[in-house]
Amino acid sequence: MEYFPAPLEKLVEQFARLPGIGGKSAQRLAFHVLSLSDQDAREFAEAILDAKSSVTCCPVCQNLTAGGLCSICASPKRDAGTICVVADPRDVAAMERAREYGGSYHVLHGVISPMNHVGPDDLEIKSLVQRVSQGDIQEVIMATNPDTEGEATAMYIARLLKPFQVRVTRLAYGIPVGGHLEFADDATLVRALEGRREL
Amino acid sequence: MEYFPAPLEKLVEQFARLPGIGGKSAQRLAFHVLSLSDQDAREFAEAILDAKSSVTCCPVCQNLTAGGLCSICASPKRDAGTICVVADPRDVAAMERAREYGGSYHVLHGVISPMNHVGPDDLEIKSLVQRVSQGDIQEVIMATNPDTEGEATAMYIARLLKPFQVRVTRLAYGIPVGGHLEFADDATLVRALEGRREL
DSSP: OOSSOHHHHHHHHHHHTSTTOOHHHHHHHHHHHHHSOHHHHHHHHHHHHHHHHHOEEOTTTOOEESSSSOHHHHOTTSEEEEEEEESSHHHHHHHHHTTOOOEEEEEOSSOOBGGGTBOGGGTTHHHHHHHHHHSOOOEEEEOOOSSHHHHHHHHHHHHHHGGGTOEEEEOOOSOOTTOOGGGOOHHHHHHHHHTOOOO | OOSSOHHHHHHHHHHHTSTTOOHHHHHHHHHHHHHSOHHHHHHHHHHHHHHHHHOEEOTTTOOEESSSSOHHHHOTTSEEEEEEEESSHHHHHHHHHTTOOOEEEEEOSSOOBGGGTBOGGGTTHHHHHHHHHHSOOOEEEEOOOSSHHHHHHHHHHHHHHGGGTOEEEEOOOSOOTTOOGGGOOHHHHHHHHHTOOOO
16 A cells, blocks of 8 residues: 555555454554544554553553552452462453452463463563562462463463472363353263252 | 553543544554564654645645645646546546546535535635636546535536536546446446447
């Protein structure tokens, strides 16, 4: 493309670099920015710079924070003796939405994935082991995704934590609430049967 | 959502305001921005401000330009005596991609649409009439979209230009090249028949 003024082309290119945004969408987004008020465009640009410069990782749980301890680690209402280990900050958000868990988190920022050249040292595993070794931790709940990599990561960490004689648990597998048995895959049904409970 | 640090939430909101970007996509885009290098994030923000501040409309044809005359109006190779009237700057890009047209353009920035409260005065119609009245124009090609609003806008402008005794034409209707007759709608087939030519 070379039919738009250079600054517009540049903006289209920037949008096209975003994940899931193709050429046509990038064009539409760039034209939308042109149609914004000066104020709105400035706010958009500032939001990018702000987020990039002020969002860091919590020194304790590695969750995203706007500086210092994250709101969960800083809260006196949360049980610091329980750690829920997740792969991604978005998983923290998912758990928090469920409004059931009252402990703290540890965000790995990924899972072990030899295919993508991600090893244990690329993740926040050392900081987790340190937390468990130093603190008064009763339980570590492994809440990585129930796929191969999440599974392997959970197993790997569980083994690392064994010497500390802390209780390590894993989220239950089973049929999702509101799901249809008919559409459940075999592996899920096997796990749901295995984990069945007295009524 | 209130599970991410405020600057990140703000960025998610900004992305969610863009057309065609839902909540989940906005979240993914915001996290992508966090993963950018400082340099890349700055370039993205600057591209927004740059495009917004430096892209204006060409004083002659109202196409987008980075300042002053647009590259088409400024080119001595283009025939200034022919004006192709389009609704949107993206239509100029489409015409240019076809590499057939060598005249100039006039961008209306919309079409007459009573449903959306867009009247003739909201469009660049006056500037077109002025161009035709002042300049040495041989032909005005109406290239608005072949839908109801584009059609009505073309008819309206053709009537306005009548006093100037300039040749006003409309893009041909017919079956699109590479299309399938079997999938062509009735209206298109009727127009294709009407516009048939000697081989």
